[in-house]
Amino acid sequence: MPSLDDATRGRLLFGGDYNPEQWPEETWHEDVRLMQEAGVNSVTLGVFSWARIEPRPGARDFGWLDRLMDLMHVHGIGVVLATPTASPPPWMGSRHPETLPRDENGQTVWWGSRQQFCASSPTYRTYAAAITEDLAQRYGAHPALLMWHINNEYCTHCWCDETARHFRRWLAARHGTIEALNEAWGTAFWSQRYDTWEEIIPPRRAQYMRNPAQTLDFKRFTSDALMECYTAERDIVTRHTPLVPVTTNFMPFWTGQDAWVWAGEEDVVSVDVYPDPRDPLGGQYNAMIGDMTRSQAGGGPWMVMEQAAGPVNWRGVNHPKPRGLNRLLSLQSVAHGADAICYFQWRQSRQGSEKFHSGMVSHAGERGRTFQEVKRIGAELAALSGEVAGTRQATADIAVLHDWASWWADQQDGRLSTEVDYPEIVRAWHRALWEAHLATAFAHPEHDLTGYRMVVVPHLYLLTDTAVDNLVRYVRGGGTLVSGFLTGVADEDDRVREGGMDARLRALFGIGTVHEWWPLDRGETITCDGFEGTLWSEELSADGGEVVAAYRGGELEGLPAVLRSGRAWYLSTLPAPPALRELLARVAGEAGVRPVLEGLPEGVEAVRRGALLFVLNHRRGRVTVTVPGAFREVLTGAAVEGPLVLERYGVAVLREAVR
Template identity: 65%
Template sequence: MPDLNDATRGRILYGADYNPEQWPESVWHDDIRLMREAGVTTVTVGVFSWAMLEPRPGAREFDWLDRVLDLLHQGGIEVCLATPTASPPPWMGARHPETLPRDETGGVVWYGSRNQFCASSPVYRDYALRITEDLADRYGGHPALRMWHVGNEYGTHCWCDTTAAHFRRWLRAKYGRLDALNEAWGTAFWSQRYDSWEEIIPPRRAQYLGNPAQALDFRRFTSDALLECFTAERDALAARTPHIPVTTNFMPLFIGQDGWAWAAEEDVVSVDVYPDPKDPHGGAYGAMIHDLTRSQAGGPWVLMEQAAGPVNWRGVNHPKPHGLMRLWSLQAVARGADGVCFFQWRQSRQGSEKFHSGMVPHSGEHSRTYRQVRELGAALRELGGATGTDVPARAAILHDWHAWWASVQDGRPSSRLHYEQVLRAWHQALWERNLTTDFAHPHADLADYALIAVPHLYLLTDEALENLAGYVRGGGTLVCGFFTGVADEDDRVRPGGVDQRLRDILGLRTVHEWWPLDEGETVTAESPWLGPFTGTLWSEDLETATAERVARIKGGELDGLPAVTRNAYGDGTAWYVSTLPEPAALRALLGRAADEAGVSPPLPGIPEGVEAVLRGDLLFLLNHGRSPAVVPLPSARTDLLTGRAYDTQVRLDRFAVVALAPL
């Protein structure tokens, strides 16, 4: 199986989505010149070119793409060639309206934008496979080709009759018998029992609350249906070019795909990341997405899209202050990226994304943005030795899309509880302690980690629960957040409200009541070593069995009850956190658990706002602060980006980065 090393060749891939079809050919030669000046190595071509390649059913107009690939090759630019199947041409929707998706009310989602396809449509799949095969046949031997890019940001949903039939086939394969489905879905509730497979439909708009187990299975099905589209194209490409790796780009922490299942089907894992430049925690968010993507890849990965400046889809779209683009790009490299790319190369003059920035903006090659693009290219050239190296982590956060899907049902204790909000808060607390963190599936082998954090996994399977028990019993440290282990894989509430196995691990007798908190409502807690702190979002009427009470709630209905507990289980330790502590308290709590587990940062005692992360033998220091910072060094190192040697300390200006190699 080909991998990322086959594409990188010992250098950081650098480039963007390139859409030459939006420009006259006279611009293409200028593009090549500017790419070479910027140090661009690779561009993605053809993502949204289906209507240009197949202007009418069965027609093929490849001449323009021939010229583009030849020109790029002559300029020394390699190509990640995309299948254009994310956006079918208008003729498909006009001639084959059955390929258009329908929403939950049965309304048609019309063409005129992008991603207007039903993943279950055999007509769409046939056209998609044919254009993919023809692209592979024509360009599989082209010297510019270095990687395939299938589709783009898979995320469409459909509730049409074709989807319904596909859903029923998926359900029959999963359950076998209708009685098993009725049991799994709890259809005894509200007289929902099915007597025939043909009665089952997707969870369309209903009179009141729908069946949450049905909705959970439909999310699973939708991820699988889209994955079938990807693997069909991937297999066609692999059959013709087995030496060329294949990728598709994930959206960051996107609810629509089971990222673990998808990553297992890719040669190269890639992601699109767009932190808000105005978000003071944008660096923490980027680090979380990088860590998740690296964990899905099991090693190096590609940052397929980011913005050189502002995007166009926020209410107010802020540009990036000088230096921030370089900082966030090099942060990706520090956390395992072997490719740093943008959307897009040249900023569009027309269309819905004409105000989304490009590496070459409307203001052209003499702009501040393009100057920074050239500077970033020069920096990346110095980091080629980092490709293929690992980012060591002894802590991991458990993350599961199925648990996320189950947690978004209606009719839950609090609509304010959002899975990704809690996940982000816990990861940020670890990031601010400079503890490099992997993500792991709840069924994964956890033996290599000294610390496992479970911010919030409402759904835990029997296998996951046994895995956690074995991990802690064997000497691991677990820190578990609230409303976890409540439901099984069918979204059936566990006896006792929280699974007995998890309660045993945590040393809890029972959770009498979940006590969610309103907007602006808090609980106050006290701890001998944490001191007083507030908790938001959630609290619980909790009774311990063998666990010690690390922090107690003070005042209110839950006065005196535990907010944080700690329990010895086997040879390990399990903590439980029944609220969302304020950031400083959560940081201190996870830091204490990490200290006891023997998990330490790569460089202790560094200033706030400075990120330290190891990749291979390189120590990256990144200053996310707006003021200079001085970082002490335990030994002399040389910055690969500048060639400067440092003995005892490094001074980092605002948004500065050093990549320090041992002498």
């Protein structure tokens, strides 16, 4: 099975999406000159080129792509070649309206943008397979080819009749019988019992709230239907080029794909990540996505497929990146295991919906600050390649559990609080660990957890029996578990467990039979021993658990806010950030987990990858860090011992000095 190493060939990849069909051909040679000046060694071609390659059904125009592939190879630039199937040409929707998706109201989603395809459409799949076959046959042996990139940011949803037929087949395979489906979906409620498979439709617009178990299964189905499109194209290119790795790019915390499942079907796990440059915790967000993507890659190297060299174009106000921030976030991703740092896109578009989305070459051209910073990053990545490419980030002792099915179930209509936002809760817990300078990985609740000293569950409303047994077994085996509120409430069919929490978990945490939920309003807090709780609270009784902190005042006076039973901790509220950081750092210390570096100032991050220590300053001002021992700074060659001065957004890459 090929890997990212087969594409990188012992170096860090640096480049981005290249859309030369938007420009006159004479521009291509200017692009190559600038790419070489910037140290670009990889470009992604063809992502949105379907209409150029196939201007009418069955026609093929490969001449321009032939010239580009040859041009890249002559100048030593590898190609990540995309199948262009994310955006079918207008002729497909015009001639084959059945390929167009329909929304939950039954309205057609027309062409004129991108990703206007129904993943269940046989016609779409036939055309997608045909163009993929021809691309693989034509370019599979081309020396410029580094990697295949299938489609782009799979994110379509469809509720059409073809999708309904596909959904029924999927349901029959999952549940077996209509009786089993009725049991799983709880259709006794509101007279929803189904007599035949043909009666089942996707969860379209309804008079009132829709069946949550049906909606949950439809989200599972949608992820699987999109993955069928991906694997069909992947299998075609793999048949032609079995030694060339294949990827498709995830969007972080995108609700439409179960990325744990998808990652198992990829040779290279890649992600598009766009921290808000105005977010003071943008570095923590970037670290979290790096930790998550690295974990999906099995702990090995992964790929930043897209990031922004400057502003994006889809926020309300699109701020540029301050001087130095692009470099900081790029090197941070390398520290967290990335072996490829790429951008959307190479040259900023002059027309179209993304003309104000930045490029490595901005509208200001090669003299602009953006390109000058890109050149520095390219040079530094080249200098680091021999030191870091192919190595792994140091093993994390802490796992953060995350599950898409639990997220899907948790966000249904009819829940107790719309203020409970799953991604924000996960981010709050990761932030607490990141600010405590504790290295983290991510894991699925059914994964083998025995290699971690500490496992945290920010919030998993839905847990399968397998997952519950896994958590219990982990603690019984000597692991430390810390769980947030509203965890283990429902089973895999979104059926509330008796007592409001799985009995095995209640026993594990020392929770008694009294268990009621008390959500908090936006901005409301609740006083606990030593801290303020936010977002949520619960009426709990203790049964063998030690009350570490109790609620003070109000209806929950004296009841457990934080409960501990041996190595298992339960938080029935979300402590304010400093308190959550302090608590998790305390538990980590008891579990034998130590910070990467002791005594780091706030806003400074330390990450070990291979033999290197990355020290990253996420602050807007100069900071001094004390490093233990003697080091050599890899990028400058300077000796470092004791105090290390980092300018704003500064990065030091340290190798221990040989005495």
